[in-house]
Amino acid sequence: MSASRPVEVEDLSVRFGARSALSRVSWTASAGELVALAGPNGSGKSTLLRACLGLLAPTQGTVRLFGTDCGQLSIRERARRVAWVPQEEAPRDNLRLIEYVLFGRYAHLPPFTGESADDRRTAERALAEAGLADRAESGILELSGGERQRLLLARALAQETPLLLLDEPTAHLDIGHQLDLFERVRRQVRDRGLCAIAAMHDLNLAARFADRILVLSHGRLVSDGPPESVLSVPLLREVWGVETELRRDPHSHRPYLLPLRAAAEGRLSSPADRRLGPVHVVGGGGSASPVLRRLVDEGFHVTAGALPLLDTDADTAAELGIPFSAEVPFAPIGELARVRTQELLSTARAVVIAPVPTGPGNLVNLELVEALGHPERVLWLNRRADLDYTGGRANELAERLLTRGATEVNDLDALVDQLRRVIPAASFPAAVALS
Amino acid sequence: MLVVLASPLLAGVPIPVGTEVRILLHQLSFGLLFPQPCPSGTSPLQCTAWTEILWYAVLPEVLLALLVGAALGLSGAALQGTFRNPLADPYLLGISSGGTLGAAFLFIFRLGVAQANLVLPLLAFIGSLGTGVVILLASRYLGGSVETLLLVGVALANVLSAILSVVLLFNPVGSIQVSFWLLGGLGGATWDRDGLVLGGLLMAGAPLLLLGRELNLLQLGGDVAQSLGVDARRVRNRLLLLASVATSIAVAFTGIIGFVGLISPHVVRRVWSSDYRAVLPGSALVGAAFLLLAHDLSVVAVPTVVLPVGLFTAFVGAPFFFLLLFRHRRGVYMGGGA
Numbered sequence: 001m002s003a004s005r006p007v008e009v010e011d012l013s014v015r016f017g018a019r020s021a022l023s024r025v026s027w028t029a030s031a032g033e034l035v036a037l038a039g040p041n042g043s044g045k046s047t048l049l050r051a052c053l054g055l056l057a058p059t060q061g062t063v064r065l066f067g068t069d070c071g072q073l074s075i076r077e078r079a080r081r082v083a084w085v086p087q088e089e090a091p092r093d094n095l096r097l098i099e100y101v102l103f104g105r106y107a108h109l110p111p112f113t114g115e116s117a118d119d120r121r122t123a124e125r126a127l128a129e130a131g132l133a134d135r136a137e138s139g140i141l142e143l144s145g146g147e148r149q150r151l152l153l154a155r156a157l158a159q160e161t162p163l164l165l166l167d168e169p170t171a172h173l174d175i176g177h178q179l180d181l182f183e184r185v186r187r188q189v190r191d192r193g194l195c196a197i198a199a200m201h202d203l204n205l206a207a208r209f210a211d212r213i214l215v216l217s218h219g220r221l222v223s224d225g226p227p228e229s230v231l232s233v234p235l236l237r238e239v240w241g242v243e244t245e246l247r248r249d250p251h252s253h254r255p256y257l258l259p260l261r262a263a264a265e266g267r268l269s270s271p272a273d274r275r276l277g278p279v280h281v282v283g284g285g286g287s288a289s290p291v292l293r294r295l296v297d298e299g300f301h302v303t304a305g306a307l308p309l310l311d312t313d314a315d316t317a318a319e320l321g322i323p324f325s326a327e328v329p330f331a332p333i334g335e336l337a338r339v340r341t342q343e344l345l346s347t348a349r350a351v352v353i354a355p356v357p358t359g360p361g362n363l364v365n366l367e368l369v370e371a372l373g374h375p376e377r378v379l380w381l382n383r384r385a386d387l388d389y390t391g392g393r394a395n396e397l398a399e400r401l402l403t404r405g406a407t408e409v410n411d412l413d414a415l416v417d418q419l420r421r422v423i424p425a426a427s428f429p430a431a432v433a434l435s
Numbered sequence: 436m437l438v439v440l441a442s443p444l445l446a447g448v449p450i451p452v453g454t455e456v457r458i459l460l461h462q463l464s465f466g467l468l469f470p471q472p473c474p475s476g477t478s479p480l481q482c483t484a485w486t487e488i489l490w491y492a493v494l495p496e497v498l499l500a501l502l503v504g505a506a507l508g509l510s511g512a513a514l515q516g517t518f519r520n521p522l523a524d525p526y527l528l529g530i531s532s533g534g535t536l537g538a539a540f541l542f543i544f545r546l547g548v549a550q551a552n553l554v555l556p557l558l559a560f561i562g563s564l565g566t567g568v569v570i571l572l573a574s575r576y577l578g579g580s581v582e583t584l585l586l587v588g589v590a591l592a593n594v595l596s597a598i599l600s601v602v603l604l605f606n607p608v609g610s611i612q613v614s615f616w617l618l619g620g621l622g623g624a625t626w627d628r629d630g631l632v633l634g635g636l637l638m639a640g641a642p643l644l645l646l647g648r649e650l651n652l653l654q655l656g657g658d659v660a661q662s663l664g665v666d667a668r669r670v671r672n673r674l675l676l677l678a679s680v681a682t683s684i685a686v687a688f689t690g691i692i693g694f695v696g697l698i699s700p701h702v703v704r705r706v707w708s709s710d711y712r713a714v715l716p717g718s719a720l721v722g723a724a725f726l727l728l729a730h731d732l733s734v735v736a737v738p739t740v741v742l743p744v745g746l747f748t749a750f751v752g753a754p755f756f757f758l759l760l761f762r763h764r765r766g767v768y769m770g771g772g773a
Contacts, residue, residue: 076664
């Protein structure tokens with residue numbers, strides 16, 4: 001037992017007949033860690049949990065619990081190492097809560113004996129930890145859905161195992177009970193050094209409570225790490241087929257995602273090259289953020305720059321996974337950023353200029369747009385003459401562009417309409433054009 | 436319970452209650468108590484006759500009713516728990532068809548009709564238990580889920596019934612005997628037979644009573660039970676085997692007596708507890724009392740004729756069961772016992 005980890009999964013494959021439910025998954029979990037198991041329906045979350053519980057045998061590979069192969073542990077020994085909180089349970093008999101929780105002591109009882117006073121104390125403590133201490137003598141059929149789920153947690157805690165597996169324990173709960181349940185689990189992990197692994201559908205809940213998120217897709221492990229490194233717009237699009245916007249929860253500083261809509265069929269499996277664009281956005285100081293979000297929403301392939309790092313627009317671009325050229329904060333755009341911006345502009349099929357204040361430091365952005373030589377593909381959003389801090393040079397440049405074919409638009413809807421018109425029809429991918 | 440016990444003694448032949456008790460105690464104490472059990476004025480011949488009737492005819496029947504009732508109640512409780520189905524009864528797995536076929540062989544081939552006293556139970560027992568074991572083995576081979584088990588049971592029961600029908604088609608005489616046997620009866624009870632039933636019941640029933648805790652956990656579903664440390668499949672097989680033995684014993688000596696195994700567990704759950712550590716022994720007690728009551732009624736219902744007890748379990752059981760359903764809504768305790 002070399003410093004045995006609670007769970008070590010090695011090259012695990014599970015097959016149901018011809019269907020492969022898990023293929024070659026490897027990962028380990030440590031004590032004192034809350035791991036969220038994420039993935040769309042049918043991605044293999046439950047299969048992985050059930051394999052860890054010993055409820056199904058691997059087709060290939062091994063699952064070790066605290067250093068011992070899961071399949072070699074007796075059912076009783078297993079129940080002393082790992083406890084399970086199922087998604088739901090529908091009891092028919094009106095047992096008392098304390099009786100129900102005492103079921104968790106089964107694996108600790110010598111054969112043919114009743115529960116001892118110690119077992120009872122353990123059960124009562126587990127009930128207290130689940131916030132049900134005062135209900136010990138009530139009937140379980142009198143409990144609400146949230147309380148019933150806490151009861152299942154109490155039963156698992158009464159098992160006194162160092163490893164806890166939860167299968168979407170909050171799937172049917174209101175938001176208050178969801179938070180409550182995971183706060184309790186979190187506390188157990190922190191105070192007792194338990195290892196908890198929870199299959200979760202709610203990614204925001206996962207991002208908020210988990211130390212680590214494991215993402216499964218079609219039975220494969222596609223990502224594993226802390227929430228901030230795992231959750232990204234492209235991953236969510238790829239794995240779940242949703243367009244999202246990632247923010248940062250101002251309280252927990254964990255990533256917070258805003259689902260926008262299901263990705264269109266054509267886009268679901270297709271990477272950036274089949275999307276409309278690229279559209280390059282010139283902005284800064286937050287002026288471009290609404291544009292960036294809207295364009296990503298609409299399915300455009302977007303680039304941006306040059307933007308100062310730590311600027312609101314730069315943060316937005318990073319969140320949305322938009323490529324952009326960057327300059328250090330409060331400095332004029334230098335040579336490197338200039339070249340990078342030029343590159344982005346050269347591939348752009350359209351350019352959007354956000355209402356950004358222009359000074360000597362960022363005038364170069366506009367000059368690069370003009371140098372591109374395609375004024376008919378330039379869209380100027382809400383142009384304001386009073387934002388020129390260059391002594392008139394910016395306004396002159398704007399006039400020149402507009403007289404040569406650039407378009408002024410007054411809102412985002414008009415911008416999107418205009419973009420669809422400006423970007424040459426030939427570049428529309430067939431799937432989108434047909435839909 | 437005592438009333439139930441006493442009632443059959445009044446049944447067949449009118450014997451004064453006091454005398455009855457004295458005769459019993461006399462017999463039980465090997466003649467030490469009440470050397471003269473019958474009241475003065477009774478002829479010795481009559482006294483002997485009463486004793487004989489009580490001791491060799493009535494009492495074995497009473498005891499058989501209690502034992503078989505207990506076996507059926509226990510088996511019913513175990514099967515309802517194993518299948519998590521309140522409609523399960525001891526004959527669920529097609530055990531009755533096997534028993535009937537076994538018994539039919541005797542009637543048809545007239546195997547040792549002269550000494551049929553133990554041949555019939557033996558054949559029925561082999562038929563019943565054989566069926567149970569075949570079903571268990573087949574379902575294990577096919578994957579061992581509860582559904583498989585039930586389907587195999589239903590399929591096998593149908594095959595056995597079909598065979599029985601074919602056989603009876605060519606043996607009209609045998610078919611009448613079989614249909615009587617099917618109605619179930621406690622006739623032919625002797626101390627020897629009671630001893631066999633008691634032995635079998637102890638063998639199957641005692642281990643069954645120890646599985647109450649496991650049955651409680653199985654109610655949460657096989658996977659959950661297993662995550663709590665119960666070897667669900669093994670416990671389930673053990674339960675089914677023991678329940679099959681208990682049922683087979685009952686079937687062997689009394690034919691098919693319906694309803695006892697179905698309702699006894701429900702009575703216990705309604706009036707006492709749904710904890711299987713209580714349901715198992717409780718169902719045995721209720722089953723015993725219930726079958727004895729039905730037996731008494733079958734004796735006294737029509738003077739001079741003893742009707743098949745299987746009829747009465749349904750006639751008495753069904754209304755009583757309805758009453759219970761109406762009186763005890765979910766979770767209401769009324770106390771008392773049967």
